[in-house]
Amino acid sequence: MTIADPSQLASARRLVVKVGSALLVERGSPRVEWLASLAADIAMLRAKGVEVIVVSSGAIALGAARLGLAKGGRGSLADAQAAASVGQVDLARLWCDALAPHGLTAAQMLVTIGDLEDRRRYLNAAATLARLVEAGAIPVVNENDSVATEEIRFGDNDRLAARVAQAAGAEAVLLLSDVDGLYDRSPKEPGAALVPRVEGVTPEIVAMADGGSSSGLGSGGMLAKLQAARIAERAGIALVIANGTASSPVAALLASGTGTLFVPQADASARKAWLGGRLAPSGVITVDAGCVEALGKGASLLAPGMTAVDGDFARGDLVAMHGPKGERLGQGLVEYTAAECRAILGLKQEAQAERLGYAPRAAVIHRDHMVRE
Ligand SMILES: Nc1ncnc2c1ncn2[C@@H]1O[C@H](COP(=O)(O)OP(=O)(O)O)[C@@H](O)[C@H]1O
Numbered sequence: 163m164t165i166a167d168p169s170q171l172a173s174a175r176r177l178v179v180k181v182g183s184a185l186l187v188e189r190g191s192p193r194v195e196w197l198a199s200l201a202a203d204i205a206m207l208r209a210k211g212v213e214v215i216v217v218s219s220g221a222i223a224l225g226a227a228r229l230g231l232a233k234g235g236r237g238s239l240a241d242a243q244a245a246a247s248v249g250q251v252d253l254a255r256l257w258c259d260a261l262a263p264h265g266l267t268a269a270q271m272l273v274t275i276g277d278l279e280d281r282r283r284y285l286n287a288a289a290t291l292a293r294l295v296e297a298g299a300i301p302v303v304n305e306n307d308s309v310a311t312e313e314i315r316f317g318d319n320d321r322l323a324a325r326v327a328q329a330a331g332a333e334a335v336l337l338l339s340d341v342d343g344l345y346d347r348s349p350k351e352p353g354a355a356l357v358p359r360v361e362g363v364t365p366e367i368v369a370m371a372d373g374g375s376s377s378g379l380g381s382g383g384m385l386a387k388l389q390a391a392r393i394a395e396r397a398g399i400a401l402v403i404a405n406g407t408a409s410s411p412v413a414a415l416l417a418s419g420t421g422t423l424f425v426p427q428a429d430a431s432a433r434k435a436w437l438g439g440r441l442a443p444s445g446v447i448t449v450d451a452g453c454v455e456a457l458g459k460g461a462s463l464l465a466p467g468m469t470a471v472d473g474d475f476a477r478g479d480l481v482a483m484h485g486p487k488g489e490r491l492g493q494g495l496v497e498y499t500a501a502e503c504r505a506i507l508g509l510k511q512e513a514q515a516e517r518l519g520y521a522p523r524a525a526v527i528h529r530d531h532m533v534r535e
Pocket residue numbers: 181182183184185338339340341343344345346347348349370371372373374375376377378379380381382383384
């Protein structure tokens with residue numbers, strides 16, 4: 163089985179390569195020779211004119227080994243933070259040493275969700291990445307685990323890689339893992355078959371993934387990779403999942419074409435991509451069947467269609483839209499506070515004005531500020 167066009171990676175102007183913990187660390191020790199072969203791959207890509215940004219996991223696994231922490235440092239958040247703090251030093255040195263023989267300079271960049279989710283800070287991170295790449299460095303990005311607490315944490319580097327790709331304006335993401343790609347069911351089950359190409363991460367595709375990491379070193383499992391694929395496809399970015407276990411993993415992929423390609427889905431403006439990939443909506447608006455139909459045709463969400471409002475949100479917050487059976491319809495930036503939404507729930511235009519005491523806005527969530535599932 164081959165992905166449609168592995169050369170898409172080699173012809174990308176800018177490519178994000180994500181390396182999972184299981185690839186970099188084996189029984190607490192770094193796989194130095196393997197990393198040297200990956201660095202040679204990166205040099206090969208650079209020689210072809212591809213600007214490469216690395217997203218590297220491994221800090222927690224490396225640090226846990228040094229500190230002698232149980233469960234690979236994932237027993238508690240405090241352990242993970244301490245392990246990451248220690249392991250990140252090793253990780254940065256490993257990348258520096260691996261890239262140096264090729265005349266390449268590593269640049270460490272540690273980010274939290276806020277740096278990539280908040281629109282203003284996202285633009286800062288994007289500017290730094292662009293400058294590093296222009297200056298010829300290889301950014302090596304990881305989550306700033308030592309300060310990121312559970313609520314403000316990606317936890318897996320797959321979504322981080324998709325976000326970094328978006329911020330850096332990359333055309334493709336390569337997620338190197340210990341599995342050949344997406345299988346149509348858990349690869350542990352007999353008869354599981356590799357899916358070479360995915361045109362849109364639908365609920366059927368998500369149902370194929372088994373949560374959790376098989377190696378015990380990583381954190382996200384296949385589900386996190388599919389979430390990353392969803393962020394990427396909406397941002398118009400191609401994403402490939404491939405097996406990186408063997409030596410020279412990128413060269414091997416270009417030769418074999420074995421993996422899963424997630425084809426970018428068209429017409430995603432940058433703003434909509436950003437909205438669609440955000441992690442946590444601040445509330446939920448449930449709507450009736452008529453409104454579901456209207457939304458399906460591209461309409462805005464209007465007050466008469468609302469049947470329930472959950473959560474406490476402010477104007478401009480990201481809010482999820484659910485159908486009558488609780489099915490997710492999408493999300494968008496809401497024009498009213500939660501209290502105002504409750505006040506105008508189900509009301510027609512004139513009644514809204516009366517209840518609010520001012521002229522109502524055109525919509526509760528305008529179609530321009532909305533992403534549908
Ligand atoms: N449908 C599926 N297809 C492929 N892998 C799957 C699937 N469902 C669950 N997995 C598991 O996801 C694992 C990859 O995730 P993870 O261990 O987090 O990797 P990494 O550390 O590279 O990020 C695979 O090794 C596999 O056991």
